[in-house]
Amino acid sequence: xxxxxxxxxxxxxxxxxxxxxxxxxxxxxxxxxxxxxxxxxxxxxxxxxxxxxxxxxxxxxxxxxxxxxxxxxxxxxxxxxxxxxxxxxxxxxxxxxxxxxxxxxxxxxxxxxxxxxxxxxxxxxxxxxxxxxxxxxxxxxxxxxxxxxxxxxxxxxxxxxxxxxxxxxxxxxxxxxxxxxxxxxxxxxxxxxxxxxxxxxxxxxxxxxxxxxxxxxxxxxxxx
Numbered sequence: 001x002x003x004x005x006x007x008x009x010x011x012x013x014x015x016x017x018x019x020x021x022x023x024x025x026x027x028x029x030x031x032x033x034x035x036x037x038x039x040x041x042x043x044x045x046x047x048x049x050x051x052x053x054x055x056x057x058x059x060x061x062x063x064x065x066x067x068x069x070x071x072x073x074x075x076x077x078x079x080x081x082x083x084x085x086x087x088x089x090x091x092x093x094x095x096x097x098x099x100x101x102x103x104x105x106x107x108x109x110x111x112x113x114x115x116x117x118x119x120x121x122x123x124x125x126x127x128x129x130x131x132x133x134x135x136x137x138x139x140x141x142x143x144x145x146x147x148x149x150x151x152x153x154x155x156x157x158x159x160x161x162x163x164x165x166x167x168x169x170x171x172x173x174x175x176x177x178x179x180x181x182x183x184x185x186x187x188x189x190x191x192x193x194x195x196x197x198x199x200x201x202x203x204x205x206x207x208x209x210x211x212x213x214x215x216x217x218x219x220x221x222x223x224x
Contacts, residue, residue, distance in 0.1 A: 008125050009036045011054040013045035013071070014087070015064055015194070019110075023058070030118060042066025049079040056121055059104075061088040061095070062198050069102060076103035083124050090162045096131060100143060106130035158220070160202050166220060168195050173212050173221040 010027060012035060014020050020038050027033045036052050039045035042063040049057055057075060061068035068086065075084055085106035086099045096107045105124045108117055109132070120130040129136040158166065164185070171181045178196075182189045196211075205211045215221045 007032055007034050008056060008121060009034050009052070009054045010056045010058060010121070011035075011037045011039065011045070011048055011052060011082070012058050013039040013042070013048075013063065014058075014060040015040050015062070016060075026114060026117075033118075033121070042068065042071035045071050046074050046078050049075050049082050053079055054082055055125055057082050057084045058121075059084050059086055060110075061086055061099075062194070064197070067201075069098060072099060072102045072104055085120055085124055085130065090164060092162075097143060100129070100131075107132065159218075161199065161220070165195055165199050165202075168192065169199060169211065169215045170221040172196075172208055173215050 010033060012020050012023055012027075014023070017040070020040075024035045024038065027035050036054050037048045039048050043065045045057065045059060045063070046066065048054075057079070059068055059072060059075070063071060066074070068088075072084055072086065075082060083105040084103060085108055086104045087108055087110050088095070089110050099107050106120050106129060108120050108130065112120075112133075116133060119135075123130050123135040161169065167185065168181055171184060176184065178189050178192045181187075181192045185192075196208075199211065200206060203211065203214050205214050
């Protein structure tokens with residue numbers, strides 16, 4: 001059978017059940033795609049990747065238990081034939097570079113159009129790399145270009161926080177409640193809690209007061 005006619009077996013790894021369900025329905029409505037499993041955290045993604053041996057793993061970078069970057073590294077060992085496409089709300093040049101160096105075959109923004117995601121899956125399954133909006137013909141040149149791009153973190157230590165996480169840190173320092181933050185950024189309170197969990201993990205703090213003190217001491221709330 002010609003490879004282009006083969007069914008592409010896909011594993012979805014994302015901690016948001018609604019997103020996973022929507023993505024599954026989207027993919028299964030497309031001819032030639034089969035979702036073989038879903039994982040709600042990094043550890044489960046590793047286990048299912050090794051067990052199911054999917055062609056493609058769609059991996060959220062912001063995963064509980066085993067963070068996305070660590071899961072990416074471990075999947076390359078546990079399921080070497082699985083090609084991973086990283087999904088992220090925000091991907092900076094530094095993160096894209098790191099993901100590709102750890103074994104990702106594609107990096108796609110979650111807000112991308114459906115057609116773009118489908119193209120990226122087909123391209124990666126066919127042996128290509130995919131970054132942002134297009135297939136990559138020369139990975140070495142792409143990596144070199146990514147190294148030369150200015151990163152949003154340059155000149156200011158951000159401890160791996162995304163732009164949205166920095167905005168939420170600033171809101172916490174300003175005394176906003178989760179509900180206030182939800183309304184300010186037009187996101188759900190559950191999403192706010194998810195961001196806070198990631199922020200706590202990255203900064204090594206355990207509550208809002210510690211976060212606020214850390215942010216003030218490291219000037220994380222300035223000019224965001």
